[in-house]
Amino acid sequence: MLIVHGDVHSQCVFIMALQILVTDDDLQIQNLIKDYLELEGYSVILASDGEKALSLAQKYHPHLLISDIKMPHKDGYKLVKDLRKLPEFRLLPVIFLTQQDTIEAKIHGYQAGCDVYLAKPFEPMELAAIVRHLLERSQVIQAERLFPESHRSPPPQSLDNNSSHTCVSLTNREKEVLDLIIKGYSNIQIAQELYLSPKTIEKYVANLLKKTDSQNRTELVTFAFKNNLTHT
Known part of the structure; x- marks a missing residue:
């Protein structure tokens, strides 16, 4: 959560950071992503499998999903397909972050509904840049949907x-x-x-x-x- 001092009634204004849901059964990867993205000003929610991620997504409505593919209970492909069936998540930006780096896996990932496919090992700076790009694009799309009358x-x-x-x-x-x-x-x-x-x-x-x-x-x-x- 970001804290900004406002000038209205001399009160502090609390601004909720954009939320990112990270789904990976590797705790080290979870914490690496969480620590880096929180330094970038984001709020991070963690899940260790697809079933938990789906539940957390419906509860918190994150602004972006970063997901591994091979996970227990529900893999990344099924998770994204299930999310895309829900109207509120049809435009949710999705990054697959996985060790499965074959052409077939990438094609399957894009067919499932991911926006970016990033292979492990990865550079945190590159991941942060992708996150920033996808969130900025998402905000523009949402704003355009809110203002069709502007045209x-x-x-x-x-x-x-x-x-x-x-x-x-x-x-x-x-x-x-x-x-x-x-x-x-x-x-x-x-x-x-x-x-x-x-x-x-x-x-x-x-x-x-x-x-x-x-x-x-x-x-x-x-x-x-x-x-x-x-x-x-």
């Missing part, structure tokens, strides 16, 4: 000449983000409050600025009060 035409202006307000259509999540902006929350604090990533919040804020034709947060807040967009 549409801008909302129409009010045609009522007697009204000084502009018609702006906001989603419920955009309204939540806007209310927290008005309260003075930073993007990191909003992410903590709404249990989203800071990058996703950046996308929401950018969308709000675009919809309201604002150049910065000050103009956005002024626009919100002028047009009765706030619920605070």
